[in-house]
Amino acid sequence: MAGRPVVGVCLKWVDLRPDVDRLTGAVHRDERFHGASEADQAALEWALRMAEAWDGEVVAVSAGPPAAEALLRDCLATGVHRAVRVDLAPGAPSETVASVLADVLRDAAVVCCGDWSLDRGSGAVPAFLAGELGAAQALGLVRLEVGQPGSLVVTRRLDFGRRERLGVRTPAVLSVEGASATLRRASLAAVLAARDAVVEVAGGRPAAQHRLRPVHVRPYRPRPQARPGPDPALDPRLRLLQLTGAAVERTPPRTVVTDDADEAAELLLEQLRAWGYLT
Amino acid sequence: MPEATTPTVAPSRPSLATAGRPRDAVVDAPATPDFDLVVVGAGPAGAAAALVAARAGLRVCLLERGPFPGAKNMYGGVIYARILDDLIPNWWDEAPVQRWVTRRATVVLTESQALTIDFRSSAWGEPPYNGATAFRPDFDAWLAGKAEAAGATVVTSTTATGLLRDGAGHICGVRTDRPDGDLTARLVVACDGVNSFLAKQAGLYHHEDPKHFTLGAKEVLALPRDEVEKRFVLSGREGADFEIIGGTRGIPGGGFIYTNLDSIAIGVVLGLDGLRKAKVRPEELIADLKRHPMIAPLVDGAQLQEYSAHLIPEAGLEMMPELSTDGMLVAGDAAAMCLAAGIWLEGVNFAIGSGIAAGETAVEAVRRGDVSDHGLAGYRRRLESNFVLRDHTKLRRAPSLVMSERVQQRYPQLTCDLVEALFTVTNPEPKQGAFRAARHHAKRSGVRLRDLARDGWTALRTYG
Structure with a gap:
C-alpha cells in the first residue's frame, strides 16, 4: 500500500427499521435490518470516487459487534480494498469511537463520514476523529470536487439555504449528506467474492483514558410545541370548526393539463407567483 | 396493403402471459457454469430446493431479492410443516413458530349473524404438531439458513430479471439486476413467487386469467400476550385459526384471524374480479370485519402494527403452468401450488413439498448430465406421487365451487x-x-x- 494515498470511510452499523413499542417506548432492534445510513453510503461512494481519481486505496472501518461485518462485506463488494471492524460494544461514547477509528486510519489522507447517524447520535465522531488525526474538518457537505491528490473543493450547506465552497487540504475529515451521492451497486462477482473476503478485526481502546465521559444520556424526546388553540370563550361548535379548519374558504387544488409546453410553464409560474414563491 | 388482405402471419394480440415479456438473453454457455443450480427466490420452496440440492453436494446459489430471506413476505397464515419431518428431524424444536394451532374455527358471517364451528385438539399442541402460526420473515430466514449451512450460497438484495439461454435455446442461467450480473448454471429452479416472471418468460404459462388470482390483505394488530390468550381462550403456545366465509360485502373470498404470541393477524382474501367491480378498497373490508359484532370484542383496543397485501394463486390445477422446460423447473407459488379449497387453505407445505421435489430432481438430472425437459420429467412424477399434485387433482373442483x-x-x-x-x-x-x-x-x-x-x-x- 505504500505510496498510494489512503482514503478512509467510517460507517456506523445501525438499525434502519427500529421497532418502537407504542405503549412503553421500548425499542426492539433486529440485526437483519441493520446497515449503513444513506449518509454513510454517500460517504463510501465519495471515498471510492476519490480513490479512483487519486489511484488510492479505500479502507472502510466500522466500530461494532461481529454482525457489523455484513456491512463491511457489502463495502468490500463495492470496491473497498480493506475492511476493518473495531470490536466495540454499541453505545460507546463518541470520543471512544473516534479514538479507535483513528487507530485504524492514521495513514488516511481523507476520511469520509456520514453527517449524521440514523440512531440519533450526536454527530460528534467526525469532530473527535479530526482532533485525533490532527486533520482539518469540513461538515455538512453536499458536493465534493476531487482534484489532484491532496486537494479537494467541497460545497457545504449553511443556514437559510446558503452554500459555501471550501478548498480543503489533506489530511481532512469530511462529513457528507446522504443526498450528495448514490452508492454504486456492487457487481454480482464482487458480491460473491466478498462473502469469503477477510474482514480484519481490531480491539477497542478502553474508555477510561478519555477526557470526556458522558455521565447520563437522556433518550431523544421531541420538544412539545405550543399551538395556539381556539378562543375558549367561543361555543364548542365554533371551537371545533376552528380546530378542524372546516368550512373555511380556500383555493381548491387544480390540475392543469396542456400539450403546449410554453403555456404549461407559464401556468406553473403563475401558480408559483400566486403562492408567493416568486416575486 | 389493402384493407381486405390478410397477412400470412397475423400479428396476434399479446396475451397476459406474454405481454411485456422480456427477451431472453442469449449467451455462450460456459463448459463449467458458475453453479450447478440457481434457485431464484428464498421462500419456502426455494430454500427447500436449495437445501436438498446442497446436501447432495451440488453447487447451489440461492438468489433473494430482499435484504434477507423472508424480507419481502406478507404471509400471515398457518404453516403445516409436517413435510419437513424427514428433511429436518424434530424441526419443531427449532423452527421460529409463534403459536401451535390447537383451535380451528370455521365462521359463517352475515352482516349481523355469525355461525361458528369450533374445533379444538390438545394433540395439535404436542409434537409432531399440526399447524403453526409464524412470521414468515423468521420462518423463511430459518429455512434458508439451513440451506446455507448445507453449503448453498445465499445472495440477497439481488433480483433475477430474466433468463439466459444458450445457442440451442436451452435455459442456462439467469440475468440479475447487478452489474455484470449474469449467473450461469446447469439448471434453474424458479421459485420467484406468484406472478412468476421467470415462468412467464420461459413461456410456461399459457392461459393466465385475473380470475385465477385473489388478493390477500392483512393487518397485524398488537395485543398483550395475556390478552390474546384471554380473548381466544388459549394458554401457553396454543394458537387459534379462524377461517371466515362471508363478511366481504358479497365479493368472492373470505376472511381470517390468526393468533401470534402478542399480536393477531386479521384480513380478507378477495377475488380480483369481484374486488374490481365492487370498487371498494380491501382495507375497508378489513375495517368491516373488525366492526362485526362477533369480531369487534376480539380486536378491541388492538394497535395496528402492519398492513400488507399480496396476490394469491387461487385456481389450483386450472391455472398451473407447465412445470419444467429445458434447463428449468418451477416450484411453489410460481407454479400456482397453493391449495385454496374452502376447508383447506394451505400454501407453505405445498411450496416446501414442491421445492423438495425440485431439489431431488435437480440432483438426479445434474448427476445424469441431462437437464432437458425430458430429463426433468421426474419432477412431475414426484409431485404426482405425493400430496402436492394428488391433492390438487382431487380438489380441482373446489376453487370454483368455493368462489x-x-x-x-x-x-x-x-x-x-x-x-x-x-x-x-x-x-x-x-x-x-x-x-x-x-x-x-x-x-x-x-x-x-x-x-x-x-x-x-x-x-x-x-x-x-
Missing part, C-alpha cells in the same frame, strides 16, 4: 337465518320443523333446492 356466487353469498345467509330460526323461541307459536324451516329460508334466500342438491353433490365428489 361461486351461491357459496359466497346465498348459503351464508341461508345457513345463518336457518340456525337463527331454529334457535329462536317464538312461544306461544309451536316450534317449526327443521325441514320446513330449511325450505322456507332457502326460498327466501333465492336458493333453489336443485341447486343446493347439485352443489351438495359437487361438494361430496370434491371433498369425499
Whole structure:
C-alpha cells in the first residue's frame, strides 16, 4: 500500500427499521435490518470516487459487534480494498469511537463520514476523529470536487439555504449528506467474492483514558410545541370548526393539463407567483 | 396493403402471459457454469430446493431479492410443516413458530349473524404438531439458513430479471439486476413467487386469467400476550385459526384471524374480479370485519402494527403452468401450488413439498448430465406421487365451487337465518320443523333446492 494515498470511510452499523413499542417506548432492534445510513453510503461512494481519481486505496472501518461485518462485506463488494471492524460494544461514547477509528486510519489522507447517524447520535465522531488525526474538518457537505491528490473543493450547506465552497487540504475529515451521492451497486462477482473476503478485526481502546465521559444520556424526546388553540370563550361548535379548519374558504387544488409546453410553464409560474414563491 | 388482405402471419394480440415479456438473453454457455443450480427466490420452496440440492453436494446459489430471506413476505397464515419431518428431524424444536394451532374455527358471517364451528385438539399442541402460526420473515430466514449451512450460497438484495439461454435455446442461467450480473448454471429452479416472471418468460404459462388470482390483505394488530390468550381462550403456545366465509360485502373470498404470541393477524382474501367491480378498497373490508359484532370484542383496543397485501394463486390445477422446460423447473407459488379449497387453505407445505421435489430432481438430472425437459420429467412424477399434485387433482373442483356466487353469498345467509330460526323461541307459536324451516329460508334466500342438491353433490365428489 505504500505510496498510494489512503482514503478512509467510517460507517456506523445501525438499525434502519427500529421497532418502537407504542405503549412503553421500548425499542426492539433486529440485526437483519441493520446497515449503513444513506449518509454513510454517500460517504463510501465519495471515498471510492476519490480513490479512483487519486489511484488510492479505500479502507472502510466500522466500530461494532461481529454482525457489523455484513456491512463491511457489502463495502468490500463495492470496491473497498480493506475492511476493518473495531470490536466495540454499541453505545460507546463518541470520543471512544473516534479514538479507535483513528487507530485504524492514521495513514488516511481523507476520511469520509456520514453527517449524521440514523440512531440519533450526536454527530460528534467526525469532530473527535479530526482532533485525533490532527486533520482539518469540513461538515455538512453536499458536493465534493476531487482534484489532484491532496486537494479537494467541497460545497457545504449553511443556514437559510446558503452554500459555501471550501478548498480543503489533506489530511481532512469530511462529513457528507446522504443526498450528495448514490452508492454504486456492487457487481454480482464482487458480491460473491466478498462473502469469503477477510474482514480484519481490531480491539477497542478502553474508555477510561478519555477526557470526556458522558455521565447520563437522556433518550431523544421531541420538544412539545405550543399551538395556539381556539378562543375558549367561543361555543364548542365554533371551537371545533376552528380546530378542524372546516368550512373555511380556500383555493381548491387544480390540475392543469396542456400539450403546449410554453403555456404549461407559464401556468406553473403563475401558480408559483400566486403562492408567493416568486416575486 | 389493402384493407381486405390478410397477412400470412397475423400479428396476434399479446396475451397476459406474454405481454411485456422480456427477451431472453442469449449467451455462450460456459463448459463449467458458475453453479450447478440457481434457485431464484428464498421462500419456502426455494430454500427447500436449495437445501436438498446442497446436501447432495451440488453447487447451489440461492438468489433473494430482499435484504434477507423472508424480507419481502406478507404471509400471515398457518404453516403445516409436517413435510419437513424427514428433511429436518424434530424441526419443531427449532423452527421460529409463534403459536401451535390447537383451535380451528370455521365462521359463517352475515352482516349481523355469525355461525361458528369450533374445533379444538390438545394433540395439535404436542409434537409432531399440526399447524403453526409464524412470521414468515423468521420462518423463511430459518429455512434458508439451513440451506446455507448445507453449503448453498445465499445472495440477497439481488433480483433475477430474466433468463439466459444458450445457442440451442436451452435455459442456462439467469440475468440479475447487478452489474455484470449474469449467473450461469446447469439448471434453474424458479421459485420467484406468484406472478412468476421467470415462468412467464420461459413461456410456461399459457392461459393466465385475473380470475385465477385473489388478493390477500392483512393487518397485524398488537395485543398483550395475556390478552390474546384471554380473548381466544388459549394458554401457553396454543394458537387459534379462524377461517371466515362471508363478511366481504358479497365479493368472492373470505376472511381470517390468526393468533401470534402478542399480536393477531386479521384480513380478507378477495377475488380480483369481484374486488374490481365492487370498487371498494380491501382495507375497508378489513375495517368491516373488525366492526362485526362477533369480531369487534376480539380486536378491541388492538394497535395496528402492519398492513400488507399480496396476490394469491387461487385456481389450483386450472391455472398451473407447465412445470419444467429445458434447463428449468418451477416450484411453489410460481407454479400456482397453493391449495385454496374452502376447508383447506394451505400454501407453505405445498411450496416446501414442491421445492423438495425440485431439489431431488435437480440432483438426479445434474448427476445424469441431462437437464432437458425430458430429463426433468421426474419432477412431475414426484409431485404426482405425493400430496402436492394428488391433492390438487382431487380438489380441482373446489376453487370454483368455493368462489361461486351461491357459496359466497346465498348459503351464508341461508345457513345463518336457518340456525337463527331454529334457535329462536317464538312461544306461544309451536316450534317449526327443521325441514320446513330449511325450505322456507332457502326460498327466501333465492336458493333453489336443485341447486343446493347439485352443489351438495359437487361438494361430496370434491371433498369425499
